[in-house]
Amino acid sequence: xxxxxxxxxxxxxAELSATIDRVKPSVVGVGTYxxxxxxxxxxxxxxxxxxxxxHVITNDHVLPNILDSERREFLAVFVPGEGRAQVRxxxxxxxxxxxxxxxxxxxxxxxxxxxLGNTNSVKEGQxxxxxxxxxxxxxxxxxxxxxxTVSAIAPVVIPxxxxxxxxxxxIRRMREPYTIFQLDATAYPGNSGSPLFNPSxxxxxxxxxxxxxxxxxxSALERPSGISYAIPVDHARELLRKQDLxx
Numbered sequence: 231x232x233x234x235x236x237x238x239x240x241x242x243x244a245e246l247s248a249t250i251d252r253v254k255p256s257v258v259g260v261g262t263y264x265x266x267x268x269x270x271x272x273x274x275x276x277x278x279x280x281x282x283x284x285h286v287i288t289n290d291h292v293l294p295n296i297l298d299s300e301r302r303e304f305l306a307v308f309v310p311g312e313g314r315a316q317v318r319x320x321x322x323x324x325x326x327x328x329x330x331x332x333x334x335x336x337x338x339x340x341x342x343x344x345x346l347g348n349t350n351s352v353k354e355g356q357x358x359x360x361x362x363x364x365x366x367x368x369x370x371x372x373x374x375x376x377x378x379t380v381s382a383i384a385p386v387v388i389p390x391x392x393x394x395x396x397x398x399x400x401i402r403r404m405r406e407p408y409t410i411f412q413l414d415a416t417a418y419p420g421n422s423g424s425p426l427f428n429p430s431x432x433x434x435x436x437x438x439x440x441x442x443x444x445x446x447x448x449s450a451l452e453r454p455s456g457i458s459y460a461i462p463v464d465h466a467r468e469l470l471r472k473q474d475l476x477x
Contacts, residue, residue, distance in 0.1 A: 246359060246429045250375050253425065253432050256344045257361050257373045259308035260288045260334070260423060263317050264301055271317070273371070275422040276362035277307060278434065280333075280466070281475035283340025287466045288423030289439055290325055290332040307336050308371055315371045324469040329408065329461050330439055333469040344425055346470075346477040347433030349462040356380050358413065360438050360460075362424030377429065378415025378458070386410045410459050411436050417458040426460040436460030 261274040275292030279285070286307055297303045309316040316338075324333040361375040385407050411426070419440050426436035439459050467477045 246375075246377070249359070249427070249429055249432045250361065253344065253361050253375075253427060254310075254373055255342045257310075257425065258286060258318075258341075259310075259315070259363055259371055260286070260292050260320075261306065261308065262294055262297065262303050263306040263319075264298065264303040266301055267303070271306075271308060271315070273308065273363060273366045273420070275420060276373075276424040276438070277334065278423075278425040279341045279343045280346065280477070281343055281470050281473070283343045284336055284338075285323075285343075285470070285473070285475060286320065286334040286336055287425075287437060287469070288332055288334065289437065290327050290330045292423050293322065293332060305334070307334065309341070310371045310373060324472045326465060326469060329465045331437060331461060331466055331469060333466075333473065344427070344432065344434050346463050346467050347428060347431070347435045349435050349464045352380060352383065352411065352435050352462070354380050354383055357429050358411075358415070358426055358435070359429045360415070360417065360421065360424045360426045362417075362421040362438065364418040364420045366420045376415055376417065376421075378413050380411050381414040381457075382412040383409055384412055408462075408465070410439075410461060413458040413460060415458050421458075426463075434463050434466075436463050437466055 256279040258277050259273045260277040261272045277286040277288035305320045307318050307320050318336045318338050320334040320336045322332050323335045359377050361373050421438045422440045424438040425434045427434050470477050
């Protein structure tokens, strides 16, 4: 009689599957809505619910520079669900442009909030996962989860080789350096703002960033593929504190 013994990989997969079930209800799309536009929804990135269930963290660059108020365009988060996604008006209440983070306040009932972890415990080589909308709403508002590892914990900018590589944005980052997580994982522009979380606990340890960080780190590397970045969640925690919200 033969017995099949499940290996460690099976246990890890089952553990991640259970974590995803807990994380997905807190992941939302972020963009704009305009009733008279086709399509009405313009999905610009991903966000996740925090604090009291009425606040969302995302990347600052995900927000539009201007809204067409004359045509009643407004900032919104989009909550996946059966059939049509739920549209919730939103407004920015705190931001950290230097680290490309923003905290939104959303209308409506509270949603399940994700717990923020301790980024001081993050180690190179540890497993991570992130959930978001990598290809926008092209196939509907269905969040996708990807796995990877933390490949490096490094400064946000690479020193310029020549003065010609310097620009105002790069100089600002060099004046206010901070640490980011470099990931051995492939993400896409729609993943901007996705929660980076511990696959075992679901605690958020970072915020995916696919535009802002690349401008600083990959300008000297011809923008390689297969490398992604995340802002440590401690910076998002500071935005919540400014609003007297518990992380």
